[in-house]
Amino acid sequence: MTLQRTFDFSAAKALLALALLAIAIPAPAAQRNPPAAREEVPDAAEAADGRENIAPSGLQPVFPAQMRCAPIASPYGSPTRYDGSARPSWAFGGRHGGIDISLAVGTPLLALAAGTVMAKGEGGMLEGIYLWLRHAPADTGLAYWVYAKYQHLDALPTVDIGETVKAGQVVARSGKTGTAGRHYGPGGYPHLHLTTRKSTHGEQSLGPRGAERGLFLFDPLAIYHDAAAGAGAATADARAVPIPYAGADGTLNPSGTRVVWPVACAPGG
Numbered sequence: 108m109t110l111q112r113t114f115d116f117s118a119a120k121a122l123l124a125l126a127l128l129a130i131a132i133p134a135p136a137a138q139r140n141p142p143a144a145r146e147e148v149p150d151a152a153e154a155a156d157g158r159e160n161i162a163p164s165g166l167q168p169v170f171p172a173q174m175r176c177a178p179i180a181s182p183y184g185s186p187t188r189y190d191g192s193a194r195p196s197w198a199f200g201g202r203h204g205g206i207d208i209s210l211a212v213g214t215p216l217l218a219l220a221a222g223t224v225m226a227k228g229e230g231g232m233l234e235g236i237y238l239w240l241r242h243a244p245a246d247t248g249l250a251y252w253v254y255a256k257y258q259h260l261d262a263l264p265t266v267d268i269g270e271t272v273k274a275g276q277v278v279a280r281s282g283k284t285g286t287a288g289r290h291y292g293p294g295g296y297p298h299l300h301l302t303t304r305k306s307t308h309g310e311q312s313l314g315p316r317g318a319e320r321g322l323f324l325f326d327p328l329a330i331y332h333d334a335a336a337g338a339g340a341a342t343a344d345a346r347a348v349p350i351p352y353a354g355a356d357g358t359l360n361p362s363g364t365r366v367v368w369p370v371a372c373a374p375g376g
């Protein structure tokens with residue numbers, strides 16, 4: 108790629124004049140200190156940007172009868188952690204930016220739909236080892252693109268960036284990276300934190316925490332809700348969300364579903 112830009116001297120002079128003017132006029136004291144940089148926001152796992160507005164969706168998962176599925180320990184928008192303790196107010200107004208599912212270390216984590224591996228890496232405190240998947244409308248049947256982040260993984264996932272994955276495919280193992288210390292103590296808290304963001308397009312880049320313009324946090328349960336609605340499987344209670352799932356053998360239920368719970372369900376209610 109070549110950059111062929113004509114240098115515009117008049118524009119440069121105007122900019123220089125503006126810059127000098129800005130230096131010459133002292134800013135009011137309150138504006139002299141810039142707001143804390145994004146990296147200084149003392150959150151990492153729960154959401155990406157302190158300005159984000161997180162509100163509970165009111166959706167309730169309905170897991171299949173006669174099956175054991177890993178439930179939500181702390182829902183999206185919740186002011187409390189899995190243990191009932193209050194979330195700190197400095198992190199997104201004390202609201203949870205995803206869902207937590209308590210899991211034994213090493214539990215297989217499944218792609219919630221077909222998609223593409225966008226990123227993986229090792230974050231620090233509160234973030235841990237993570238994986239980003241991107242799901243196109245063609246993958247899910249939804250009207251929007253889904254960007255899903257799996258956190259606190261046990262190890263760096265072996266799936267490659269750019270690789271395509273199938274719904275229900277094992278893409279990572281759950282862990283507790285990034286959770287030890289502070290509230291959870293030295294032992295940490297083994298769980299999956301799943302964050303989902305939606306966009307109108309598939310060209311989103313992912314910032315340090317995933318918050319980018321046009322990429323909005325939302326309740327992962329909305330994916331299952333919207334998929335059911337799209338399939339004409341509306342429930343009597345609009346807030347009740349039937350959860351499609353994969354069995355341990357990889358079978359998707361109900362058959363033909365394009366979205367599944369990120370952890371396999373096992374027989375036995």
Ligand SMILES: [Zn+2]
Pocket residue numbers: 152153181203205206207300301
């Ligand atoms: Zn969480």
